Amino acid sequence: MRRLFALFLAIALWFGVMPATPAEASVLTPCKDNPAFIQRAKNAVGDQAKARFELYSQVNCGEEGLPHLIPDIGRGNExxxxxxxxxxxxxxxxxxxxxxxxxxxxxxxxxxxxxxxxxxxxxxxxxxxxxxxxxxxxxxxxxxxxxxxxxxxxxxxxx
Incomplete structure (x- = not known):
């Protein structure tokens, strides 16, 4: 009985109650469209910082305007x-x-x-x-x- 319960519990936890949501569907937005990121980029001092913001504009940012890494295989984030x-x-x-x-x-x-x-x-x-x-x-x-x-x-x- 214990093993049957353990198997049932493992299957329930494996499939879970909530469906998996991709990271892009959360509050992340492209950095080039994020107002907080754009403000940070405007305040950047020096050519090196501006080049860094240019590179970061291709990734996704949170509400605070900071880039976030998405550890997901198969979405072009390798x-x-x-x-x-x-x-x-x-x-x-x-x-x-x-x-x-x-x-x-x-x-x-x-x-x-x-x-x-x-x-x-x-x-x-x-x-x-x-x-x-x-x-x-x-x-x-x-x-x-x-x-x-x-x-x-x-x-x-x-x-």
Whole structure:
């Protein structure tokens, strides 16, 4: 009975009571038609600020005249949110993968504590050089089992 109720609740929450409303249907208006944005653009000082307002005039603004990003795929907003988000995740993964590779290589060398304090530049450059391929290396290590820990290596709290 509990599972049936949980299934019913999950389906009800999944479909929801309210229909999904696109972000453009809310209070957002094109910035070029927004009076508050136009006033802000008129008050802009300098060529760089005016160029920035010119670029922002192509996106949607709220009632206060400030541009809003719409994190929605398929509406022509890829350059506003999706592409920068993917690029951020790639760079963050690159940094994390390089740091992980350096720590693993330092541990294998025998004097890990010293290499964590005084960075071994040739080793760090080798780790950074493999960084751009981190998604492929992660898939390879996941498939081979190197990326995850075995069950007997995971400690369990006695509580």
């Amino acid at each position: 350059n506003q949110f999706v592409i920068p988000a993917i690029l951020f995740l790639y760079i963050a993964g690159w940094i994390g993968w390089v740091g992980r590779a350096y720590l693993i290589a330092a541990r294998a060398s025998g004097n890990a504590e010293e290499k964590e304090i005084i960075i071994d530049i040739p080793l760090a450059i080798r780790c950074v050089a493999q960084g751009p391929l981190w998604p492929l290396l992660a898939v390879k290590e996941l498939a081979s089992g190197e990326l995850t820990a075995r069950d007997n290596e995971i400690t369990i709290s006695p509580r």
